[in-house]
Amino acid sequence: MNHPADNHRNSAGLIIAITILFSIGYAIVRYHVVGPAPWNDFPFFILNKGISLAAFILLTCNFGLGPLRNLGVNVPAGWLNARKALGMTGFLLVLVHVLMSFLLFSPAVYAKFFETDGTLTLMAGLSMLGGVLAFVVLWAYNLSFQTHLREDKSYIRFITSRTFLLWAMLLGASHLLFMGYSDWINPSSWHGGIPPVSLVAITFFVTGYVFNLLGRK
Ligand code: HEM
Numbered sequence: 001m002n003h004p005a006d007n008h009r010n011s012a013g014l015i016i017a018i019t020i021l022f023s024i025g026y027a028i029v030r031y032h033v034v035g036p037a038p039w040n041d042f043p044f045f046i047l048n049k050g051i052s053l054a055a056f057i058l059l060t061c062n063f064g065l066g067p068l069r070n071l072g073v074n075v076p077a078g079w080l081n082a083r084k085a086l087g088m089t090g091f092l093l094v095l096v097h098v099l100m101s102f103l104l105f106s107p108a109v110y111a112k113f114f115e116t117d118g119t120l121t122l123m124a125g126l127s128m129l130g131g132v133l134a135f136v137v138l139w140a141y142n143l144s145f146q147t148h149l150r151e152d153k154s155y156i157r158f159i160t161s162r163t164f165l166l167w168a169m170l171l172g173a174s175h176l177l178f179m180g181y182s183d184w185i186n187p188s189s190w191h192g193g194i195p196p197v198s199l200v201a202i203t204f205f206v207t208g209y210v211f212n213l214l215g216r217k
Contacts, residue, residue, distance in 0.1 A: 006077035012085035019057045024050035027197055034192030045104060049197045052097040056172070056201040058090035059138070063165065064208035067215030091142050098135055113179075123178045130174030137168045162216045169209060176202045 027050035031037040037046055062083050069075045107114040113124035120128070143149060144159050158164055180198030183189060190196065 003077075007081070009076070009078035010081040010085070011076065011078035012082035012089075015061065015079070015082055015086060016058065016089050019061075020050075020054045023054035023057065026050065026053065026200065030191055030194045030197065034194060036191070044100060045109065048097060048100040048104065051093050051100070053197050053201050055090045055093035055097055057204050058086045058093065059172070060204045060208035062087035062090055063169065064211045067211040070215040070217060071211065088142070091138055094135060094138060098131075101131075123182075127175050127178035130171050130176075130178065134168070134171035134175055137171060141168075162212075165216065166209075166212060169205070169212065173202065173205050173209070176205070 024047065027046050028042070031046050031049070032039060032042065061079075065075055065079055065083055069080065104110070105113075107118060110124075113121060113127075115121055141159055144156060149155055176198045180196055180202070183196050184199045184202075187193065187195075
């Protein structure tokens with residue numbers, strides 16, 4: 001039964017703090033501690049990886065907790081009440097990730113995304129297309145609730161529908177898949193045997209996607 005105090009519980013701060021600490025900590029351990037990245041890469045290149053992972057995990061929570069409850073799992077009220085803040089924070093962290101990635105995007109930083117003549121590889125092109133579209137869809141989703149669009153019932157019905165969300169989530173997954181799958185299937189290339197950030201992110205994605213497939217109404 002729903003207890004009245006449940007309405008006031010909100011674990012957003014705790015979830016966001018743990019997610020950011022875990023994600024940045026993971027990137028530090030994988031790339032600096034067991035990997036070869038020099039520390040001068042930390043404030044931008046490596047931090048960008050940690051921030052993008054935190055964004056992905058928070059967005060997975062935002063979209064996955066409701067369907068998980070629908071599946072009969074006893075999700076704490078503080079977690080359910082946190083969803084809005086998790087979604088907004090995830091979106092803002094994606095925005096930070098996008099701005100940082102734009103500044104970094106060059107063959108000197110991301111050799112694997114570029115051909116020798118300086119053009120994008122097919123896989124990098126597909127990955128970035130997925131990223132850009134996922135970002136725009138997330139933006140549209142956010143705007144829906146913050147502007148007069150929320151009064152447009154058929155628009156809200158469409159953008160919150162099961163079909164739209166299940167397809168839209170695949171854009172984020174394609175960003176990771178095209179960028180990372182060649183590393184995922186090659187564990188001998190992992191620094192210290194630790195999986196790449198993109199593989200950790202896709203693991204969260206697949207778990208959240210299954211909750212949505214089975215539990216979203
Ligand atoms: C304009 C849109 C986007 C651009 C230009 C972009 C760019 C990039 C780039 C260049 C990388 C490689 C980072 C690296 O390996 O250091 C990357 C990785 C990543 N991106 Fe994005 N991204 C965009 C949107 C998104 C969105 C919407 C999400 C989340 C929903 C996201 C999540 C991630 C994650 C989790 C990684 C993996 C980091 C890693 O393995 O190093 N990105 N993105």
